[in-house]
Amino acid sequence: QTLKTLKYTPTNSDLKLTPESKVTSYNNFYEFGTGKSDPAEYAHALTIDPWKIKVNGLVNTPFELGYEDLFNQFPLEERIYRLRCVEAWSMVVPWIGFPLSALLKNADIQSSAKYVAFETLHRPDEMRGQSSRFIGGNIPYPYTEGLRLNEAMHPLTILAVGLYGKSLPKQNGAPVRLIVPWKYGFKSIKSIVNIRLTAQEPATTWNLSAPQEYGFYANVNPNVDHPRWSQASERIITSGGLLDQKRIKTQMFNGYADEVAGLYQGMDLRKYY
Amino acid sequence: MTTRVKVIFFKTIIHLIAFGLLSINYYASITDQNGADPVKAIIHFTGIGALNLLLMSLLFSPIAKQLKQPWLMQCRRLVGLYSFCYTTLHILNFWWFELAFDVSLFLSELAQRPYIWLGLLAFLILLCMAMTSPLFVRRKMGAHWQQLHNWVYLAVILVWIHFYWSRKADIGETIIYITVIAFVLLLRKTKIKKWLALPKV
Numbered sequence: 457q458t459l460k461t462l463k464y465t466p467t468n469s470d471l472k473l474t475p476e477s478k479v480t481s482y483n484n485f486y487e488f489g490t491g492k493s494d495p496a497e498y499a500h501a502l503t504i505d506p507w508k509i510k511v512n513g514l515v516n517t518p519f520e521l522g523y524e525d526l527f528n529q530f531p532l533e534e535r536i537y538r539l540r541c542v543e544a545w546s547m548v549v550p551w552i553g554f555p556l557s558a559l560l561k562n563a564d565i566q567s568s569a570k571y572v573a574f575e576t577l578h579r580p581d582e583m584r585g586q587s588s589r590f591i592g593g594n595i596p597y598p599y600t601e602g603l604r605l606n607e608a609m610h611p612l613t614i615l616a617v618g619l620y621g622k623s624l625p626k627q628n629g630a631p632v633r634l635i636v637p638w639k640y641g642f643k644s645i646k647s648i649v650n651i652r653l654t655a656q657e658p659a660t661t662w663n664l665s666a667p668q669e670y671g672f673y674a675n676v677n678p679n680v681d682h683p684r685w686s687q688a689s690e691r692i693i694t695s696g697g698l699l700d701q702k703r704i705k706t707q708m709f710n711g712y713a714d715e716v717a718g719l720y721q722g723m724d725l726r727k728y729y
Numbered sequence: 730m731t732t733r734v735k736v737i738f739f740k741t742i743i744h745l746i747a748f749g750l751l752s753i754n755y756y757a758s759i760t761d762q763n764g765a766d767p768v769k770a771i772i773h774f775t776g777i778g779a780l781n782l783l784l785m786s787l788l789f790s791p792i793a794k795q796l797k798q799p800w801l802m803q804c805r806r807l808v809g810l811y812s813f814c815y816t817t818l819h820i821l822n823f824w825w826f827e828l829a830f831d832v833s834l835f836l837s838e839l840a841q842r843p844y845i846w847l848g849l850l851a852f853l854i855l856l857c858m859a860m861t862s863p864l865f866v867r868r869k870m871g872a873h874w875q876q877l878h879n880w881v882y883l884a885v886i887l888v889w890i891h892f893y894w895s896r897k898a899d900i901g902e903t904i905i906y907i908t909v910i911a912f913v914l915l916l917r918k919t920k921i922k923k924w925l926a927l928p929k930v
Contacts, residue, residue, distance in 0.1 A: 477765070478765035478766075481764070481765050482764065482765030482766055486898070486899075490897075490898070490899035492764065492765065492766065492769070493764060493765075543897075545766065545769075590899075590901035591901075593897070593898040593899040594898055594899065594900065595898050665898055666898070681841070684842055684844060684894070684895070685838065685842065686834060686837065686838060686841075688834070689831075689834065691768065691827065691829075693765060693766055695761065696761055697758055697759045697760050697761035697762075697763075697767050698755070698758040698759045698767050698768065698771060698826055699759055700761075701768060701826055701829060702829075703828065703829040703831070
């Protein structure tokens with residue numbers, strides 16, 4: 457696949473980046489298979505241009521964006537975030553995108569809207585995992601995710617259209633995906649075709665699949681373990697072999713507590729995990 | 730070929746495969762050529778490898794009987810010991826590479842995670858079997874040896890549940906494994922029934 461070279465505002469960060477080859481070959485994207493290397497192997501089948509993403513629901517001006525609009529309508533900026541997977545590993549990725557709030561503002565949200573629901577493309581003839589439950593891990597498709605409106609409007613929440621200076625490889629969720637850096641990676645839904653403003657909390661795929669393990673909020677929280685493993689620390693996926701591994705303490709809200717803790721004031725994060 | 734030559738030949742093949750695959754996987758993981766996450770790769774390889782070897786060890790006696798090749802039974806212990814070796818490395822990999830030798834995290838994970846208990850229980854069964862595998866111990870134990878080694882049927886089921894439980898959602902592979910396990914256990918229907926002394930209904 458040929459990737460577009462993007463024009464964007466670069467940024468600085470002290471974090472050591474995960475090598476591009478690992479970012480693009482170690483993916484959870486069950487639409488192409490449950491193995492970590494399946495997406496890199498099978499995502500070439502996906503057509504991303506033309507693309508259509510709809511913004512609708514409780515908005516006064518619903519609209520659609522096409523493939524080129526994703527790269528032209530909003531100024532692109534680089535964001536270097538740690539992506540903390542619920543499986544207790546993390547990567548540091550230089551994403552390129554724009555704040556989700558910029559897109560939502562264009563839709564003129566109605567006051568009754570409280571949540572934002574996202575949906576991934578459903579195209580079983582190009583996404584092999586959607587055509588067989590044995591390949592696709594037996595989770596319901598299309599993949600759906602959701603955020604509370606104030607989470608969606610938060611300046612850290614972006615729609616990513618690229619990484620490492622180029623447009624997103626298909627296995628990373630081309631042409632457009634969500635990135636919410638203080639939440640576990642599964643919230644960051646890939647290959648989005650629909651963004652809908654709703655009054656009710658939307659159903660989300662992993663919550664439907666295993667509600668006792670994956671909550672709606674899914675905030676990174678070292679104090680609330682997954683039922684089958686500890687979330688207190690994480691292994692960084694970086695360059696280096698077996699003998700060169702690093703395990704670090706997981707930070708509350710993945711290190712963004714100063715920016716986002718206020719969103720959850722008064723909430724019992726054990727209950728709303 | 731004499732029986733002795735056949736046994737040596739077959740054991741050499743077992744060594745080449747079991748030790749060879751292990752070496753290749755460790756080499757690739759240490760030099761960061763085993764996928765993006767060499768830790769997951771080596772933990773999964775030794776775990777699945779241990780189950781595969783355990784299942785193979787259970788196929789020796791039915792195959793030897795079917796093909797009337799009793800010398801095959803002399804090779805079974807080696808496969809069983811390789812399964813134990815893979816299991817030990819599986820646990821060590823988890824502790825060393827996944828948890829960075831963090832003792833308290835290792836102990837708290839062992840204590841808190843039911844799917845790990847099952848794996849650990851299976852490991853203890855394999856440990857007892859490995860310790861009683863030398864011929865002089867076997868002779869000394871008499872009939873108790875077989876009784877102890879019958880626990881392998883429980884071990885293989887525990888290992889499967891541990892495997893199934895560790896999965897996030899994809900269970901296709903685990904279904905294939907339980908089918909094979911059901912098959913090797915069905916071959917021993919009478920023996921297992923006797924062993925369990927199931928009450929007649």
